[in-house]
Amino acid sequence: METIRRRAGFRKWIVPVVALTLVLGVSACYEDYNLGYQDYDTALSLYDKDVSFSKFKYFLMRDSIVHFYDTTKTDPLTGARKYDKQVLSLVASNFIARGYERLADTSEIGIRGIDRDSVFAVLIGQFTSEFTGYYYSYYGGYWGGWYGWYYPYYPPAYGGTYEYSTGTTLIDMVDFGRTTSERQIRSVWLGTVTGLEGDTPASVQTRLSSNINQLFIQSPYMNAGQ
Amino acid sequence: MRILAIVAAVVLLTTAASAQKQLLSGLTWNIGFPSGRMGNFLEETSLSGFGVEFQRFTSDNVSFGGSFSWNVWSELTGNTIQFDNGAVTGTQVRYVNSFPLFLNAHYYLGHKADDFRPFFGLNVGTYYILQRLEIGVYAFDNDNWHFGMAPEAGLLIGISRGTYLTGTVRYNYAFDSGTALGGKDDNSFSYWGVNVGISWMQGWF
Numbered sequence: 347m348e349t350i351r352r353r354a355g356f357r358k359w360i361v362p363v364v365a366l367t368l369v370l371g372v373s374a375c376y377e378d379y380n381l382g383y384q385d386y387d388t389a390l391s392l393y394d395k396d397v398s399f400s401k402f403k404y405f406l407m408r409d410s411i412v413h414f415y416d417t418t419k420t421d422p423l424t425g426a427r428k429y430d431k432q433v434l435s436l437v438a439s440n441f442i443a444r445g446y447e448r449l450a451d452t453s454e455i456g457i458r459g460i461d462r463d464s465v466f467a468v469l470i471g472q473f474t475s476e477f478t479g480y481y482y483s484y485y486g487g488y489w490g491g492w493y494g495w496y497y498p499y500y501p502p503a504y505g506g507t508y509e510y511s512t513g514t515t516l517i518d519m520v521d522f523g524r525t526t527s528e529r530q531i532r533s534v535w536l537g538t539v540t541g542l543e544g545d546t547p548a549s550v551q552t553r554l555s556s557n558i559n560q561l562f563i564q565s566p567y568m569n570a571g572q
Numbered sequence: 573m574r575i576l577a578i579v580a581a582v583v584l585l586t587t588a589a590s591a592q593k594q595l596l597s598g599l600t601w602n603i604g605f606p607s608g609r610m611g612n613f614l615e616e617t618s619l620s621g622f623g624v625e626f627q628r629f630t631s632d633n634v635s636f637g638g639s640f641s642w643n644v645w646s647e648l649t650g651n652t653i654q655f656d657n658g659a660v661t662g663t664q665v666r667y668v669n670s671f672p673l674f675l676n677a678h679y680y681l682g683h684k685a686d687d688f689r690p691f692f693g694l695n696v697g698t699y700y701i702l703q704r705l706e707i708g709v710y711a712f713d714n715d716n717w718h719f720g721m722a723p724e725a726g727l728l729i730g731i732s733r734g735t736y737l738t739g740t741v742r743y744n745y746a747f748d749s750g751t752a753l754g755g756k757d758d759n760s761f762s763y764w765g766v767n768v769g770i771s772w773m774q775g776w777f
Contacts, residue, residue, distance in 0.1 A: 379648045379665060388662035388708035395657050477709065512709055540708055557661075564652050564659040 383545040384553050386512075389560040390538045393567065397521070397534045400571030404460055405446045406522065407438055407468040411515075414473040422474045426513065428547070429554055436555055437470060437517055440562040445570030463523035466534065471516045474543065478509045511543040515554070517561065535568065537561035594629035594684075596637070598738055600769030604643040604670070608762040613703070613753075614647040614666045623767055627678060635678045639695065643765070644669045653707075655754065662708045669702040670761065672720065672744060680728070687730040695722040699746035701761055703753050716750035716759065726767075734773035741766055 379385075393399075411430050413423045438448055446466075449455065455465060519535035539557040541550075562568065602621030606614055620643065627637030645668045652661040678693035702715040726740030742765040752759040 381663065385663035386708050388660055388710070390658065390660040392658035510709070542709065560661050564654075564661055 387541040412471040465522040598771030600767040605764040667704040671700040689728040718746035718749040720746035
């Protein structure tokens with residue numbers, strides 16, 4: 347009799363316990379990190395491992411930023427011109443901080459008898475990219491992102507379209523000596539900063555500075571040496 | 573060949589188990605602690621996971637069975653990722669989803685009437701592992717089937733007739749398979765699992 351009572355009691359609470367276990371297990375997998383504009387920024391740097399960056403002592407850099415866009419349309423980056431001075435100044439100061447000396451122009455190479463192989467040129471460009479698509483979110487976004495692999499097989503609980511634009515600033519460090527002698531652009535380092543468009547100007551300024559500085563922080567090999 | 577081996581094992585286990593009526597079924601909440609190479613990708617503990625188990629006893633002390641489980645890890649980090657010819661920095665969300673599907677064998681100490689029964693076991697089977705790295709507006713996915721095994725030790729605690737609380741510690745190791753997300757050779761995964769739950773003797777839940 348006692349056994350039957352105990353088993354009946356067990357059945358009363360076993361269903362809620364199992365349900366609670368499943369709810370805890372499943373609901374806990376949803377992670378809302380509440381990401382903002384700055385969380386979609388990336389600072390990517392690539393370099394030629396065969397190049398010794400201490401061979402360079404001088405650099406050339408134009409006081410302008412090139413915009414890459416379909417010239418049959420209007421420049422989508424016109425509004426970004428207000429950041430040009432900031433970007434140019436920051437890039438130049440970072441190279442100077444690494445021990446490189448900025449030359450006024452190419453004529454200084456001849457006047458001062460500078461070895462071309464010790465000079466690099468800095469080219470800065472910007473472009474935008476647009477992304478559009480459709481997203482599915484099964485069970486309201488549970489499963490921490492893995493639903494992305496399964497969407498062809500499950501009817502979505504809800505979905506929608508997304509559309510966003512990114513802006514990219516590209517900093518190219520070109521070996522001046524090799525480029526002039528081989529008549530082909532020889533990049534030795536490339537830094538790109540990419541972020542979402544649509545943020546406030548003040549925030550864009552902060553993000554640009556932070557990410558351009560980061561490109562140099564993560565490139566410790568870039569140094570003029572003694 | 574691997575599939576044939578698994579099918580053969582299932583047939584053997586089913587045949588061996590059919591002579592006995594002792595079926596232990598269970599549901600567990602699975603907690604996962606990444607280790608080794610996987611621990612380099614993310615460090616957070618996974619509290620999101622569950623497992624479904626069944627075992628048939630062929631004697632008082634020996635059981636054979638199978639299990640399916642799932643764990644997901646997610647982590648927010650801003651660490652710089654270094655690679656051969658560069659580096660990238662940005663806020664990242666890193667995910668790993670692991671779906672182990674095992675056949676297993678266990679040895680239980682004591683007698684079936686005991687309230688406390690320590691046990692040891694070995695799980696062998698496959699892991700389906702989904703790895704994802706989101707950085708900036710970019711996302712990189714990598715999913716592979718891995719052969720794997722998971723030795724474990726645990727304890728059954730009787731709470732009423734035929735009903736037990738279970739707790740196990742399991743070391744999960746999924747052998748190298750496919751290409752690693754970063755393009756490197758080794759794509760093995762390992763993590764420690766602490767699984768707690770309820771089991772029922774005789775009958776499905």
